[in-house]
Amino acid sequence: MTSVLVFLEGTSDELSLQAVTLARSLGGDVFGVEFDGPYAPAVWAAEIVRLADGVDAVVGPGSDRGNEVLAHVSAHLDLPFAANVTEVRGDEVTRVRWGGTLLEEARVHSELKLFTAAPFAFDASPGPPDRVETLRPDLAGAVQAVEHLAPDTGGKVSLADAKVVVSGGRGVGSAEGFGMLEELAALLDGAVGCSRVVTSAGWRPHTDQVGQTGTKVSPELYIACGISGATQHIAGCKGAKKLLAINNDPEATIFAHADYAVIGDIHEVVPAITAELRKARGA
Numbered sequence: 001m002t003s004v005l006v007f008l009e010g011t012s013d014e015l016s017l018q019a020v021t022l023a024r025s026l027g028g029d030v031f032g033v034e035f036d037g038p039y040a041p042a043v044w045a046a047e048i049v050r051l052a053d054g055v056d057a058v059v060g061p062g063s064d065r066g067n068e069v070l071a072h073v074s075a076h077l078d079l080p081f082a083a084n085v086t087e088v089r090g091d092e093v094t095r096v097r098w099g100g101t102l103l104e105e106a107r108v109h110s111e112l113k114l115f116t117a118a119p120f121a122f123d124a125s126p127g128p129p130d131r132v133e134t135l136r137p138d139l140a141g142a143v144q145a146v147e148h149l150a151p152d153t154g155g156k157v158s159l160a161d162a163k164v165v166v167s168g169g170r171g172v173g174s175a176e177g178f179g180m181l182e183e184l185a186a187l188l189d190g191a192v193g194c195s196r197v198v199t200s201a202g203w204r205p206h207t208d209q210v211g212q213t214g215t216k217v218s219p220e221l222y223i224a225c226g227i228s229g230a231t232q233h234i235a236g237c238k239g240a241k242k243l244l245a246i247n248n249d250p251e252a253t254i255f256a257h258a259d260y261a262v263i264g265d266i267h268e269v270v271p272a273i274t275a276e277l278r279k280a281r282g283a
């Protein structure tokens with residue numbers, strides 16, 4: 001490779017920095033482009049196409065925006081695009097499919113390669129490229145995002161941004177059972193999440209759902225309470241730095257993903273953790 005262009009959603013955006021690490025692994029000169037102004041995927045893609053003249057690869061973050069913009073680039077250039085890549089070996093890639101349940105080996109048949117980096121498959125710490133161009137393209141007549149409505153979290157930290165997520169599954173037993181999870185989350189300045197069984201039962205709103213068809217979270221700590229660990233759930237929390245699983249079934253799949261495990265009844269374990277935290281804080 002002689003040069004690789006990276007589409008950045010910002011020079012400190014974690015998924016974009018992970019894309020930079022993928023770009024560096026390809027070898028050659030790595031330079032970035034970011035955009036100032038409203039989100040306008042088709043226009044941004046046209047700018048990337050212009051900058052991509054003569055480069056060997058264009059890499060983006062494995063975010064909704066990264067995948068959408070790179071899909072536009074792919075359509076513009078009529079070239080194949082491999083999304084959510086975990087490794088590149090020459091023309092061959094490994095990429096994540098089906099919400100993290102499948103790793104696909106594929107061959108990319110084009111000179112100019114188009115990739116997005118699978119979230120959390122690469123280290124973000126090496127930082128942004130030395131050279132980053134910030135563009136403010138003319139958006140007249142373009143489809144663009146005119147307003148961003150953040151979900152109403154009632155002043156609490158949002159699920160996507162929380163450093164701690166206390167998440168409940170079928171094992172919680174009822175909507176009322178989430179009271180103990182709310183209490184623990186509040187003590188940890190965290191947010192409450194849940195599995196799809198919980199939203200299907202109407203115990204929590206869909207905005208609280210973590211997983212393949214819910215929110216993807218990447219907290220410092222994810223506390224899974226009475227959650228079995230289905231692949232569709234893990235797809236939403238595998239970005240967590242540490243996972244504490246509390247489950248009364250020692251064979252539960254969630255333990256295979258856990259850094260810390262407590263085998264026990266959440267109705268005893270969660271209040272015990274809360275009580276210990278209060279004691280430690282003298283409250």
Ligand SMILES: Cc1cc2nc3c(=O)[nH]c(=O)nc-3n(C[C@H](O)[C@H](O)[C@H](O)COP(=O)(O)OP(=O)(O)OC[C@H]3O[C@@H](n4cnc5c(N)ncnc54)[C@H](O)[C@@H]3O)c2cc1C
Pocket residue numbers: 168169170171172194195196197198209210211212213214225226227228229230231232233236246247248249252264265266267
């Ligand atoms: C296309 C598709 C998309 C999906 N998307 C999502 C998604 O985005 N998010 C998601 O979560 N799921 C999703 N699912 C559903 C997923 O497959 C599982 O069915 C779901 O995650 C299971 O939820 P659960 O772990 O709460 O329930 P269960 O699998 O029933 O597990 C409950 C767990 O609680 C434990 N338990 C019970 N009582 C207690 C107790 N008192 N103390 C401690 N532990 C206890 C049990 O041992 C068990 O492990 C999807 C499925 C499909 C097909």
